[in-house]
Amino acid sequence: MIRRLWWMALLPLAAQAADDFAMQWPLQPAHPDAGAYRVVLDAGVYRAAYWRDLRDVQVIDADGKPMASAVQAAATPIAGPARQVELDWFAVPAGAATTMGGDLSVVVQRDAGGNVVSVRNALGTAAAGQGDPALLVDLGRQAGQVQALRVEWEGEPAALDLGYRLEGSDDLRRWQVLDPEVRLVRLRNQGRQLSSDRVAVPTASRYLRLVPLQHEGAPPLRALHGELAGDAVADDWQWVELAASAPGDDPAARFGYQVQGRFPVQRVDVAMPANTAVAWTVSSRDEDRRQAGAEPAWQVHARGWNTWTLQEGGRRQASAPLQLGQETSDRDWQLQAEPAVAGTPAPTLKLGYRPGSVVFLAQGRAPYRLVAGNARAATRESSLEPMLAALRARNGAQWQPTVARLGEGAVSAGDKAYAPAAPVRDWKSLLLWAVLVAGALAVAGFAISLLRGARPANG
Incomplete structure (x- = not known):
């Protein structure tokens, strides 16, 4: 009877798993009888994510139980014929x-x-x-x-x-x-x-x-x-456009930008007024690289990156985007003009990325939901990678699981999901100190009683 009561107490906790995440999306499988599904992530999911490795992007079933899943980067485009x-x-x-x-x-x-x-x-x-x-x-x-x-x-x-x-x-x-x-x-x-x-x-x-x-x-x-060589065409590039946090206020022509979420940025571009040419130093940083007692350091992606726009007879031409050598999901970005000229207009910063996906197994009871945004999410080890690698070796490198699409997103826990976890208390140390204090008080009480008993009688 007691064991049944424990299980009944745990079921509501499992059903409330989505309440630990900021946002949730219903999933719409293309075929309801597939064993594995692939969900392409949209900007809303990346905007809700808290962790770089997207550990807080998960799939849960109708009972709130997490499904076996793996977050995957965008597939590398295959070159076309020569x-x-x-x-x-x-x-x-x-x-x-x-x-x-x-x-x-x-x-x-x-x-x-x-x-x-x-x-x-x-x-x-x-x-x-x-x-x-x-x-x-x-x-x-x-x-x-x-x-x-x-x-x-x-x-x-x-x-x-x-x-x-x-x-x-x-x-x-x-x-x-x-x-x-x-x-x-x-x-x-x-x-x-x-x-x-x-x-x-x-x-x-x-x-x-x-x-x-x-x-x-x-x-x-x-x-x-x-x-x-045939061009490797990837037509699924997405762009996030950011306005400068303090346009025109810095005489050093330095402009700051902040990204909400964790976008896998691989390209950088700027939108500037017509007939403009400026060289920039492009940098980014993030709080998760902060050293103890110090500000997080800026990581320089390019120096002297030359950007320009030209308007001629109704035709507008512009410089090509900057290709980053390594993908980054930093939140803070900075552009600094070279040379610094006071009054340089603040450009719109454009960050380009190719959306990744989440692959999951249909283990639990449908319908399924994708949840994202949890500062307290723990690191998860995916056991799907060996299975996916074997399936691609057997069925071809371009094999993919059945598609499942995101429905309309809805707020779940909201901003409270981003609150950091409470510091872990060392209960053993606290208990030891409590025992020591209690023992000291007991010894003091015993000593006081002895002193009182040893007093000489009056008269």
């Missing part, structure tokens, strides 16, 4: 490529931007037809982006086996050997074809040169293409 661009190339007569120590400045004409516009034969017309020509490639604006060259021959020859030495240069004077022997092969046998027309480019140099290792045998070149 893209190809046509490159400018020139045939350099045999022998010219190695003349004068490899200096091509005497045979190559460039414009003011460094683009190769023509190649003339400095050795005379007699040398022009002797042997296979070298191939000079101008990568131009694609320098540093081209991962490989793709060769396209005239007439699509049925059989060839050619060797080239791949070299790179930034000024057409000093050449570096990148690959001493590149093989370009096309062979056919009984209806089958072996083809290798790709040359890897392990350099960011602007100019490349393919110098033939054979005297002759190469067919005329039709085109040369550059292979670029």
